Amino acid sequence: MGKTLFDKVWDAHVVDSIENGPQVLYIDTHLIHEVTSPQAFNELEERNIPIFRPNQIVATADHNTPTLDQHLPIKDVLSRNQLKQLSENCNKHGIRLYELGHKYNGIVHVMAPELGITQPGKTLVCGDSHTSTHGAFGAIAFGIGTSQVAQVFASQCLLLTKPKSLRVTVNGTLKKGVLPKDVILYIISQIGTNAGTGYFCEYAGEVFERMSMEGRMTVCNMSIEMGARGGMIAPDETTFNYVKGRKFAPKDETFDKKVAYWKTLATDSDAIFDKEYTFDASEIEPMITYGTHPGMGIKISEIIPKIDDPSFRKSLDYMGFKAGESMLNKPINYVFLGSCTNSRIEDFRMAAHFIKGKQKAKNVTAWLVPGSKQVEAQIEAEGLKAVFEAAGFELRQPGCSACLAMNDDKIPAGEYCVSTSNRNFEGRQGQGARTILASPLVAAATAIEGKIIDITQHLN
Amino acid sequence: MEKFTKLTSTAIPLEVENVDTDQIIPARFLKATDKEGFGDNVFRDWRFTKEGKLNENFILNNPNYRGSILVTGTNFGCGSSREHAAWALVGYGFKVVVSSFFADIFKGNSLNNGLLPVQVSKQFLALILTRLKENPNTQITVDLENQTISILETTLSESFDIDPYKKMCMIYGYDDIDYLLSKKDQIEAFEAQKI
Numbered sequence: 001m002g003k004t005l006f007d008k009v010w011d012a013h014v015v016d017s018i019e020n021g022p023q024v025l026y027i028d029t030h031l032i033h034e035v036t037s038p039q040a041f042n043e044l045e046e047r048n049i050p051i052f053r054p055n056q057i058v059a060t061a062d063h064n065t066p067t068l069d070q071h072l073p074i075k076d077v078l079s080r081n082q083l084k085q086l087s088e089n090c091n092k093h094g095i096r097l098y099e100l101g102h103k104y105n106g107i108v109h110v111m112a113p114e115l116g117i118t119q120p121g122k123t124l125v126c127g128d129s130h131t132s133t134h135g136a137f138g139a140i141a142f143g144i145g146t147s148q149v150a151q152v153f154a155s156q157c158l159l160l161t162k163p164k165s166l167r168v169t170v171n172g173t174l175k176k177g178v179l180p181k182d183v184i185l186y187i188i189s190q191i192g193t194n195a196g197t198g199y200f201c202e203y204a205g206e207v208f209e210r211m212s213m214e215g216r217m218t219v220c221n222m223s224i225e226m227g228a229r230g231g232m233i234a235p236d237e238t239t240f241n242y243v244k245g246r247k248f249a250p251k252d253e254t255f256d257k258k259v260a261y262w263k264t265l266a267t268d269s270d271a272i273f274d275k276e277y278t279f280d281a282s283e284i285e286p287m288i289t290y291g292t293h294p295g296m297g298i299k300i301s302e303i304i305p306k307i308d309d310p311s312f313r314k315s316l317d318y319m320g321f322k323a324g325e326s327m328l329n330k331p332i333n334y335v336f337l338g339s340c341t342n343s344r345i346e347d348f349r350m351a352a353h354f355i356k357g358k359q360k361a362k363n364v365t366a367w368l369v370p371g372s373k374q375v376e377a378q379i380e381a382e383g384l385k386a387v388f389e390a391a392g393f394e395l396r397q398p399g400c401s402a403c404l405a406m407n408d409d410k411i412p413a414g415e416y417c418v419s420t421s422n423r424n425f426e427g428r429q430g431q432g433a434r435t436i437l438a439s440p441l442v443a444a445a446t447a448i449e450g451k452i453i454d455i456t457q458h459l460n
Numbered sequence: 461m462e463k464f465t466k467l468t469s470t471a472i473p474l475e476v477e478n479v480d481t482d483q484i485i486p487a488r489f490l491k492a493t494d495k496e497g498f499g500d501n502v503f504r505d506w507r508f509t510k511e512g513k514l515n516e517n518f519i520l521n522n523p524n525y526r527g528s529i530l531v532t533g534t535n536f537g538c539g540s541s542r543e544h545a546a547w548a549l550v551g552y553g554f555k556v557v558v559s560s561f562f563a564d565i566f567k568g569n570s571l572n573n574g575l576l577p578v579q580v581s582k583q584f585l586a587l588i589l590t591r592l593k594e595n596p597n598t599q600i601t602v603d604l605e606n607q608t609i610s611i612l613e614t615t616l617s618e619s620f621d622i623d624p625y626k627k628m629c630m631i632y633g634y635d636d637i638d639y640l641l642s643k644k645d646q647i648e649a650f651e652a653q654k655i
C-alpha cells in the first residue's frame with residue numbers, strides 16, 4: 001500500500017518505537033516564544049539538564065508585545081518581565097532570538113516561513129497550537145504543551161503516538177471574493193470542531209494546488225480549529241519558489257538536491273486515508289461566524305440556524321444574536337486585520353485593493369497589525385501604508401495583538417469585532433468581547449461600511 | 461509528577477460543551493513565568509462577573525458541589541496549547557476530568573501533569589451528570605490500574621482507554637523526559653545518519 005505525505009515525513013523521523021506505546025519522533029526545528037517557554041527553561045535548570053541542540057531552536061517575542069511604541073520600554077511589568085526572561089534564557093543557552101524591534105521579529109508562524117526556516121519534509125514544533133500553519137510547506141508541524149517544550153529542549157525528540165490520517169479534498173474553482181480563509185471556515189462549519197481530533201489532515205485538490213503559499217498557510221493554520229493536530233499540503237513548484245532564496249533556505253546544489261527529495265513526498269496514488277471529506281469549490285461563499293467556536297460559521301448571506309441545544313443557546317446569548325436572523329447590516333465598531341491566520345503581505349494587499357479610494361466608517365476602530373517586521377516593511381515599500389492612511393486606517397506594529405488580547409489591544413466588553421484571526425471563543429479578544437471571524441476582504445468591507453455587508457454584491 | 465492509582469471523590473458537573481482553554485484560563489493570566497497560582501484563576505470569567513463579584517450561578521461556586529473530579533461536556537480543552545490550562549485545573553485541586561471527548565493537546569498536557577482525563581461514552585456521561593444533579597454527594601471512583609470509572613453504591617461502571625505507556629507514567633509518577641534522556645545514544649545515532 002502506498003504512503004501518504006504525512007507517513008513519509010513521519011516515518012523518516014522515527015528514532016525508536018516502544019512496544020504497544022508511543023514512538024520517539026525526532027524534531028528538526030523548535031520554535032519558541034515568551035509565553036510557553038519560561039517554565040520549560042526552569043524545569044531543565046532545576047533538573048540540571050542541558051539544552052541538547054540549541055542551534056535547532058529559534059525564538060521570537062510575539063504574544064505579549066505592544067503594537068505601539070515598540071522602541072520604548074514595555075509599560076506592563078509582567079509582560080516586560082516575560083520578554084526579559086526570554087532574552088536571558090536565549091542568551092544563556094546560545095539560542096537565536098529575534099526580539100522585539102529586530103528586523104526579523106514577528107508572530108512565530110509568520111516569521112519562520114518568511115525566513116525560510118520552514119521547509120518541506122521537516123518536523124517542526126512550537127508551544128503554540130497554530131504551529132499547524134507550517135504544514136502548508138509539506139512539513140509535519142504541530143503545537144505542543146510546555147512539558148513537551150522541555151522534552152524537546154532536553155532531547156530534540158518527543159514521545160508520540162502516530163495520529164490517524166484524514167484528507168480533505170476541494171476540487172473546482174473558487175468564486176470571486178472567496179478567499180482561503182473562507183475555504184477553511186467553510187470546511188470547519190461542515191465537519192465540526194472535533195472532526196479532526198486524533199488525526200493529521202492533508203488538504204488536496206485543485207483549490208489548494210492553485211493557492212498561493214500565503215493562502216495555504218491560512219488554511220493549515222486553522223486545522224487545529226477542527227481538532228486536527230496539524231494540516232499539510234504536498235510541496236510543489238509554488239512551495240519551492242517560495243522557499244528559494246530565503247535567509248535559511250538551502251543554497252545552490254543543496255537546494256536542488258532538497259527539491260529532488262521534496263518532490264518524492266507527495267501522497268502515493270494508492271495510499272489510503274482513515275477518513276476523507278470532499279467538497280466542491282463552487283459551494284463555498286464568503287463566510288462569517290456568529291457563535292463562540294469556529295465551527296459556528298455560515299455563508300455571509302445565510303441566516304443563523306436554529307438549534308435546540310443548551311450550549312448553542314448559551315453561545316448565541318453571549319453573542320447577543322438570535323437564531324433565524326441574518327448577520328447582514330449588523331453595526332460593527334471594531335475590525336481587526338491581523339494574527340497568524342491573516343497578517344501576511346497578501347492579506348494586506350487584498351485589503352488595500354478594496355479600501356483604495358474609500359473611507360473608513362466613523363464608528364469603526366480598525367487595527368491593522370502586520371504579522372512581522374518584514375511584512376510591515378513590505379506594506380510600506382508597496383505603498384499600501386499610504387492607501388490605509390488615506391482611508392483613515394491606523395497601521396500598528398507587528399505581534400499577536402488582539403488575536404488573544406494579552407497586550408493592551410483589547411476589544412471592550414459587549415462590542416463586536418470582525419476579525420481575521422482564528423478563534424471566536426468567549427473573551428478571546430478581551431473580557432466580554434464578541435468576535436466574528438471572517439476573511440481580510442470581509443473585514444476590510446466591514447471597516448468601510450461600519451456594518452456587515454454582503455461582499456458578493458460589491459465585487460465588480 | 462504526582463502518582464495516580466485510584467481515587468474516590470464527589471464531583472463537580474460542568475454541563476457545558478466545547479469548553480476551550482481560553483475559558484479554563486484566560487490569556488491575560490498567562491504572563492507568569494512559573495507554574496504557581498493558576499488555580500486561583502481557573503474559569504475566571506465564569507466564576508466572577510464583569511464587576512468582579514462571585515457568580516453564584518456558576519457550578520464551581522455552588523457550595524453543594526465539591527470534589528477533585530470535574531465532569532464536563534464533550535470536546536473539553538479545545539483551543540490553544542497552553543499547558544497553563546492543566547496547571548490551573550491541578551492548582552484548583554482537580555485530579556480527574558471526565559468527558560465524552562477531549563481535545564488532543566489538552567489531553568497530553570493533562571497526562572504530563574498528573575491530571576487524568578477519563579473519556580467515557582456519551583450515555584455514561586449523561587448518567588453521571590444526572591446522578592450528580594440529583595445528588596451532589598454522589599461519589600465516583602476512578603481506578604487507573606483496572607481502567608474503570610464507577611458510581612459508588614450503584615452497579616454503574618464503565619471502562620476507559622489510556623495509552624499503556626502513559627498509564628505507567630501516571631502510576632509511577634514518571635515523565636517523558638526521563639525516558640527520552642535514556643535514549644540519547646540512539647538519538648545521536650539517528651542524527652548522524654540523517655540527510
Ligand code: SF4
Pocket residue numbers: 062063107108109128130339340341399400401403404421422
Ligand atoms: S496570532 Fe493569535 S493564534 Fe497566532 S500565535 Fe499569536 S495568539 Fe496564537
